[in-house]
Amino acid sequence: MRNYFKSALFFAAIIFATQYLFIAFVPELIFAIAKHRSGKPLNTVIQAPRTDAKLRRVVLPNPDFVYNACFYDVSKNDLLITGLFSDSTQYSSLAFYGDNVQPYYVMNNLQGFKQKYSVRLSSVGRENGCIRTPTKQGVVLMRVLVTDSAQYEKAKQLQSVFKVRLLPQNN
Amino acid sequence: MFIAVITGLAVGVYRMANVETSKSFFTNGSWTGSQSLPLGKDNLLTAQISTFALFALPSEEAIYLFARKDEQHEKLNGENDYAITGNINQIKANYWSITAYGKDLYLIPNEANRFSFNNSNMQTDSAGNFSITVSSKKQSGNWLPSPTDARFNLVLRIYKGERNFVEHLNEVPLPSIKRLAK
Numbered sequence: 001m002r003n004y005f006k007s008a009l010f011f012a013a014i015i016f017a018t019q020y021l022f023i024a025f026v027p028e029l030i031f032a033i034a035k036h037r038s039g040k041p042l043n044t045v046i047q048a049p050r051t052d053a054k055l056r057r058v059v060l061p062n063p064d065f066v067y068n069a070c071f072y073d074v075s076k077n078d079l080l081i082t083g084l085f086s087d088s089t090q091y092s093s094l095a096f097y098g099d100n101v102q103p104y105y106v107m108n109n110l111q112g113f114k115q116k117y118s119v120r121l122s123s124v125g126r127e128n129g130c131i132r133t134p135t136k137q138g139v140v141l142m143r144v145l146v147t148d149s150a151q152y153e154k155a156k157q158l159q160s161v162f163k164v165r166l167l168p169q170n171n
Numbered sequence: 172m173f174i175a176v177i178t179g180l181a182v183g184v185y186r187m188a189n190v191e192t193s194k195s196f197f198t199n200g201s202w203t204g205s206q207s208l209p210l211g212k213d214n215l216l217t218a219q220i221s222t223f224a225l226f227a228l229p230s231e232e233a234i235y236l237f238a239r240k241d242e243q244h245e246k247l248n249g250e251n252d253y254a255i256t257g258n259i260n261q262i263k264a265n266y267w268s269i270t271a272y273g274k275d276l277y278l279i280p281n282e283a284n285r286f287s288f289n290n291s292n293m294q295t296d297s298a299g300n301f302s303i304t305v306s307s308k309k310q311s312g313n314w315l316p317s318p319t320d321a322r323f324n325l326v327l328r329i330y331k332g333e334r335n336f337v338e339h340l341n342e343v344p345l346p347s348i349k350r351l352a353k
Contacts, residue, residue, distance in 0.1 A: 011175045016178025023187065026218035030225060035338055052284060058225050059276035060235075060326060063286040091266055091330055095228055101221045103229050110331055112267065141226055145266055145330075147291045 027100040034101070034139070035071045036059065042073040042137070043166060047159050050152065066155040068142040068162045075136040078122040078169050083142065083162035085109035085117065091145040092158065098135035105131050106151070124169055140164075188217050195219075197341040201348045202327055204236035206340065223276065228330075236327040241348045247325065249318040251353070252306040255325070257346035259290055259299040264280060265331035266290060269346065271305060271315050274322045281316035288313055304351075 017046070019059040037057050040046050048055070069077050072079050086092040086109050093108035094117065107113050122129045142162050144155040196205050205216065220227055224235050240246055241253060255269060264289040268289035273279045278286045288303055293313050295301045303313040305325070317323050326349065329337070336343060 006271065014175035015179040015182060018176050019183035019186065020214075022180055022183035024214045024337060026183075026187065027221040030221045034225065051278070053278040053280035053286070056277055059222075060224055060270075060272060061278060062268070062328065063270060064266075064289055081330075089265070093228070093232065095226070095232075097226060100217065102217060102226060103227070103232075106228060106232050108232070108331075139226070147289060156298045 013163045017063055021129055027102065031099045031101050038069065042071050043079060043164060045162055064145055064147060066144045066146050066159060068159050070140045072121065072140060072166050073137045074123045074133060076120055077166040078120050080118065080120055080165045080167050081140060082118045084158050085113060086144060086154065086158065087115050087116050088153055093143050093151050095141045096131060096133065099134065099137045100135065104134055120167065122169065184304040186215060187222060193269045199323055199341050199345050201240055201242055202236040202345050203236055203240040204340065206230050206234065206337065224295040232330065234332060234340060238348055241350045243350060245350065247323050250320050250325060252304060252351040254351055255303040255305060255346050255351050257301060259295050261344055262329060263333040263336040264329045267327065267329045269303065270326045270328060271317055272324045273318055276324065279316060279323065280319050283316060285314065285316055288315060
């Protein structure tokens with residue numbers, strides 16, 4: 001009877017631990033899959049075409065947005081990100097996610113940021129204008145709202161001027 | 172041991188899929204959502220958002236509401252037609268949209284290449300009232316294509332919502348989803 005109870009307890013503990021660890025590591029697992037499916041090296045810009053039913057890389061894509069993405073690794077270098085926001089009330093933003101796919105910083109054109117942006121992303125830096133990433137790998141997403149064809153042409157221009165460049169780490 | 176691990180994984184998947192009963196989500200009519208992004212240390216909510224809304228923005232930036240059922244609590248299915256009705260001014264935000272997704276959470280292929288309506292491209296009457304028909308068959312007016320005979324989901328996105336509106340999202344009137352008689 002005692003052995004049976006011990007076995008049941010062990011079985012329950014394994015179930016509890018497995019489901020706990022599974023849930024805890026799902027975000028990192030999803031990040032790894034998304035990074036792999038991007039098909040591009042780290043620290044390079046991915047310029048996505050206009051979102052439609054053919055886009056199967058990320059679930060729940062927003063068809064009203066045009067995206068650029070950059071999966072980054074700043075373990076050895078900082079990353080300089082430059083580009084332009086929309087010059088109107090057409091929403092555009094830059095969102096930074098860690099390797100747990102949680103956003104830790106967002107800037108958009110409606111918050112009073114200048115149209116031209118230049119931000120340094122670092123895992124160690126502390127100076128002004130530097131965004132400190134909580135994880136060495138992650139992803140930066142540029143979103144531009146597109147609600148008509150004229151806006152799409154402007155969004156394509158914003159996509160093309162979005163650049164990333166590696167910089168030496170500045171402790 | 173192996174059976175315990177498999178059972179543990181199954182329990183994990185079940186807990187993640189069980190979004191509608193999660194304490195972290197609120198329900199308003201057919202819509203379910205969370206105002207809790209960024210997610211902090213809530214592992215379950217983080218896993219759910221990562222799975223069902225990958226690369227979602229924090230709630231100060233955008234709120235995502237999901238509908239898997241109509242107002243009669245029946246699952247949305249392409250075998251039926253639905254009317255989403257409301258007023259364009261009832262959602263106080265810079266931009267909002269309603270998008271249809273298949274049960275695989277990807278956009279639904281359709282001949283019109285129409286996947287969503289937003290607050291700047293939907294037809295309304297002079298008072299701002301709108302009606303979107305969700306149907307697998309071509310419709311006049313605001314037609315949002317659904318799959319022919321499969322379950323589907325709707326997502327209501329609210330970007331840069333007014334603070335007072337967003338804080339009361341669990342009680343403010345949101346667009347209703349009604350199944351239309353065949």
